[in-house]
Amino acid sequence: MRYRGDLAGLAIALASGLTASPALASGLQVDPVSVTITGRSGALFLSNLGDTPLQSQIRVYQWAQDGRSDVLSPTDGLLASPPMAAIETNGRQLVRLVAANPKTCEDAYRLSVDEVPPITPAGTTPGAGLHYVLHYSLPVFVTARGCARIRPELGWHLVRQDKGVALIVSNQGAMHAQLAGVRLVTTTGVQVELTPGLLGYVLPGQTRTFTFPVVPDTLAGAITLELAVNGSHVTQPLVLGTVDR
Numbered sequence: 001m002r003y004r005g006d007l008a009g010l011a012i013a014l015a016s017g018l019t020a021s022p023a024l025a026s027g028l029q030v031d032p033v034s035v036t037i038t039g040r041s042g043a044l045f046l047s048n049l050g051d052t053p054l055q056s057q058i059r060v061y062q063w064a065q066d067g068r069s070d071v072l073s074p075t076d077g078l079l080a081s082p083p084m085a086a087i088e089t090n091g092r093q094l095v096r097l098v099a100a101n102p103k104t105c106e107d108a109y110r111l112s113v114d115e116v117p118p119i120t121p122a123g124t125t126p127g128a129g130l131h132y133v134l135h136y137s138l139p140v141f142v143t144a145r146g147c148a149r150i151r152p153e154l155g156w157h158l159v160r161q162d163k164g165v166a167l168i169v170s171n172q173g174a175m176h177a178q179l180a181g182v183r184l185v186t187t188t189g190v191q192v193e194l195t196p197g198l199l200g201y202v203l204p205g206q207t208r209t210f211t212f213p214v215v216p217d218t219l220a221g222a223i224t225l226e227l228a229v230n231g232s233h234v235t236q237p238l239v240l241g242t243v244d245r
Contacts, residue, residue, distance in 0.1 A: 027048045027051070027054065027089075028047075028048060028054060028087075028115040028134045029047040029049055030044060030046055030047075030113055030136050030138065031044065032044060033136070033138055034139050034141075034178075035097065035111075035138065035140045036141045036143065037140065037142045037143065038143045039099075040098060040100075040101075041097060041098050042096075042097040042099070042140070043094060043095060043097060044097070044138075045093065045094055045095070046085065046095060046113070047087070047091070047092045048088065048089055048090065048092075049090070050089065051089060053087065053088050053089060053091075054086075054087055054115050055085075055087075055115070056084065056085050056086075056087060056113065056114065056115055056116065057083065057084050057113075057114045057116050058080040058095060058113050059111070060078050060079065060080055060109055060110075060111055061073060061074065061075060061109060061110045061111075062074070062075035062077060062108075062109060063108040063109050063110045064108070065202075065206045067206065067207055067208065075109065077100045077107060077109070077142075078097060078099045078107075078109045078142065079097070079098045080096070080111065081095065081096045081097075081098065082095070084116075097111075097140065099142040101144070102143065102144040104174065104204070106141055106142065106143050106144070106147065106174060106176065106204060107141070108140070108141055109139075109140040109142070110137055110140070111137070112135070112136070113135070113138060114133070114134075114135050115133045115134050115135075117133050139176075139201065141176060143175075147174065150174045150175040151175055152171050152173040152176065152177035152202070152204070152229065152230070153171065153173035154169055154171055154173070154202070154229065155169070155170040155172065156169060156225060157238075158184075158223065158238045158239070159240070159241050160240065161211060163211075163213060164212050164213040164215070164216070165212055165214045165216055165240070166210065167194070167209070167210045167211075167212070167225075168209050168210075169202050169209075169210070170207040171202040171206055171207070172204075174204050175204060176201055176204065176230075177202045177230060178198070178200075178228075178229065178230050179198075179200055179229060180198045180199055180227065180228045181195070181196060181197070181227055181228045182194040182199050182226070183225075184214075184224070184225060184226075185223070186219055186220060186221050186222065186223050186224075187221040187222045188221050190218055190219070190220075192214055192219070194210075194212050199227070219240050222237065223238045224237055225238050
């Protein structure tokens with residue numbers, strides 16, 4: 001099973017036989033894996049690096065958050081053209097993105113990009129092996145003109161939980177925050193890597209809680225949070241607290 005895109009990108013393996021064959025591996029690739037549009041239009045490319053032609057499908061969703069998870073809903077605020085495309089071996093397909101005027105400084109969307117499983121004609125035997133069918137979930141941010149210098153405004157809390165610690169991140173700014181490469185460093189020399197890659201996003205006006213199976217007693221003394229926010233290194237002093245009940 002293979003994964004593409006960010007943490008929400010899932011590659012689904014469809015078993016069509018008893019043995020795996022590298023020749024049947026899917027070749028769908030997406031570039032870039034995150035899109036920011038200032039104004040009304042943007043673009044991405046779908047490529048086929050596999051050994052056979054493939055069919056792709058794109059669906060667009062408005063992206064919101066409810067505090068702990070993402071909420072996706074149908075929308076006509078962003079259009080992808082073409083929504084479906086056949087891509088030959090070693091071929092490349094341009095997908096244009098056309099956005100409505102943002103309702104705020106930044107509107108957030110998710111593109112669901114799927115490789116459509118091949119259809120086996122009636123009366124034929126499916127080929128042996130595993131057919132890998134990829135699914136990408138890509139963030140798209142549409143920024144209104146005049147908001148080019150907006151930034152996230154983040155607040156941080158680290159609290160004990162029954163089975164570890166929770167990092168609570170609030171965003172009172174007008175721009176999303178992408179969090180990655182997160183670790184905790186204590187004055188006693190303890191370094192705890194929470195995630196080496198992408199942790200997730202906090203959209204404007206939202207608070208997200210990320211939990212980790214870290215023994216709280218290992219975090220003695222003052223704590224410094226180190227991470228990348230939208231690609232920039234950030235350090236933040238923290239105090240390990242408790243959740244008010």
